Amino acid sequence: MDEFSFIKWIKSNQKKDKKNIVIGIGDDCASIRIHGDKMFLVTTDMLVEGTHFDLKKNTPGEIGRKSIACSISDIAAMGCLAKYAVVSICFPKETKTKFARELYLGIQKMADAFNIKIVGGDIVSSKKTVVVNVTMYGKNEGLKPITRSGAMVDDVIMITGALGGSILGKHIMFKPRLKEGLLLNKKFSINSMIDISDGLAADLGHILEESGVGAVLYEDEVPISEDAKKLAHKTGLSTLHHALHDGEDYELLFTLSSKESKKLLASRSFPARLSKIGHINNSKGIKMQDTDGKLKKIKPIGYKHFK
Numbered sequence: 001m002d003e004f005s006f007i008k009w010i011k012s013n014q015k016k017d018k019k020n021i022v023i024g025i026g027d028d029c030a031s032i033r034i035h036g037d038k039m040f041l042v043t044t045d046m047l048v049e050g051t052h053f054d055l056k057k058n059t060p061g062e063i064g065r066k067s068i069a070c071s072i073s074d075i076a077a078m079g080c081l082a083k084y085a086v087v088s089i090c091f092p093k094e095t096k097t098k099f100a101r102e103l104y105l106g107i108q109k110m111a112d113a114f115n116i117k118i119v120g121g122d123i124v125s126s127k128k129t130v131v132v133n134v135t136m137y138g139k140n141e142g143l144k145p146i147t148r149s150g151a152m153v154d155d156v157i158m159i160t161g162a163l164g165g166s167i168l169g170k171h172i173m174f175k176p177r178l179k180e181g182l183l184l185n186k187k188f189s190i191n192s193m194i195d196i197s198d199g200l201a202a203d204l205g206h207i208l209e210e211s212g213v214g215a216v217l218y219e220d221e222v223p224i225s226e227d228a229k230k231l232a233h234k235t236g237l238s239t240l241h242h243a244l245h246d247g248e249d250y251e252l253l254f255t256l257s258s259k260e261s262k263k264l265l266a267s268r269s270f271p272a273r274l275s276k277i278g279h280i281n282n283s284k285g286i287k288m289q290d291t292d293g294k295l296k297k298i299k300p301i302g303y304k305h306f307k
Helices: 003-012 060-076 097-113 178-187 200-211 226-235 239-245 258-265
Strands: 021-023 030-035 038-048 081-092 117-126 131-139 156-160 190-195 214-218 252-256 274-281 286-289 295-298
Touching: 038 060, 060 081, 060 097, 060 131, 060 178, 060 190, 081 097, 081 178, 097 117, 097 131, 156 258, 178 190, 178 252, 190 200, 200 214, 200 239, 200 252, 200 286, 226 239, 252 258, 258 274
Parallel strands: 081 117, 214 286
Antiparallel strands: 021 030, 030 038, 038 131, 081 131, 156 252, 156 274, 190 252, 214 274, 286 295
């Protein structure tokens, strides 16, 4: 089964409700109109033992922390404010109370850091697998949520932070860019945005598909993390490969006009590293421009379930 084809099939089977559903299936969050321009944003993330975390390597607190951080990152990608969470956890029947409490406290600590209230949830048991599902509710605070579908020809492509090698620790201990996403939406005109969970190439591909445009990335401008450099020594793959395809960096990837990008880069108060890594064009797919100006097609390969 292909994850994204299945999502498209689900989307095609939904009844339309243009009056109340502002953003439906296919973005980082759904957006539901409450009254006038007031909206609730809703997202959900399920984390499964063996896929998203390793009980032999990660503490219960780290697992809990990541479980809610993923959903906070989805709200950040819309440029809005996270407010409430519903948490459901599946524990193996032999789970010790100490383990359960430590996992939940990891969730609670991250929620408190972002002033998010946990308002409900569910606890169930299984034979052997830990699963955590967090549903997050956000508010638009009078702002228009930023979607994946607004990228325009000649937009500049930018990201926060540095990419690659997240498996060495960042995939568990990342800090959601909620403050940065909200600031981008309040102070600048951002045309499209997504958080990098599947990988730079894959998530840029989602923006391009939803916006009906293409992109050129600048090989020497993609910011490489120190972990990507460490991992490249072990894998034999290039540092650029890891930056493009590793995923779970949870940085913000966004597009905006050249004028707005200059305004943003001139802003000295932005709380994260910013990089201008490419531009949007009217072709299809993603091309990489090397230091000599030569263009090469790259595939939007990233993490896929069911591969």
